Every structure is written in C-alpha cells, then in structure tokens.
Amino acid sequence: MSPMSKREYIQAVSKRYAQASKQAKGQILDEFCATLGYHRKAAIRVLAASRQGAHADPPPGPMETRRWPCSRPSGKPQTFPGRCV
Numbered sequence: 001m002s003p004m005s006k007r008e009y010i011q012a013v014s015k016r017y018a019q020a021s022k023q024a025k026g027q028i029l030d031e032f033c034a035t036l037g038y039h040r041k042a043a044i045r046v047l048a049a050s051r052q053g054a055h056a057d058p059p060p061g062p063m064e065t066r067r068w069p070c071s072r073p074s075g076k077p078q079t080f081p082g083r084c085v
Contacts, residue, residue: 006036014050 001009017028032043 001036009035010046010050014047017047 013028013032017025017032020028029040029043029047032038032047033040036043038046
C-alpha cells in the first residue's frame, strides 16, 4: 500500500472511529490492524492523532509538567525569599 493511500485510509477510518460506539470501535480496530498490520495500541494512537489534526500541540515538556510552583514551601528555611532552592 502506498503512503498516500495509507494516509487516505487512515483519514477515512478515523472519521468512522470517532463516531463509533465502544463495541464498534473494537471491530474497526480489528479491521484496521488486519489491513495495515498495526498493533492495536499503535492503531489507537494513530486514529486518535488523526482526529486531533496534524498540527496538534505537542505534549508538555518537563518544565511545563511541574505540579507545584517554585514557591511551594518545602519545609526547609529559605535563605533568600522568593528564590527556588
């Protein structure tokens, strides 16, 4: 299968997958995996990514995933107020 036809197939299946019930999604995944040779988890990722679009925001980097801001009290006395230790 050429890359262009694979892309068209993924777009067509992703539209069906987005509107399908949970039971129908399983059948669509079986068909998709048999046709393209993908593993189920990879197929789920491909179909979910194609629904979001090619220009979806990338996942946050390590500094953006911090749970607490720098000024969270750590239980230690800070020598300089406002400075992260």
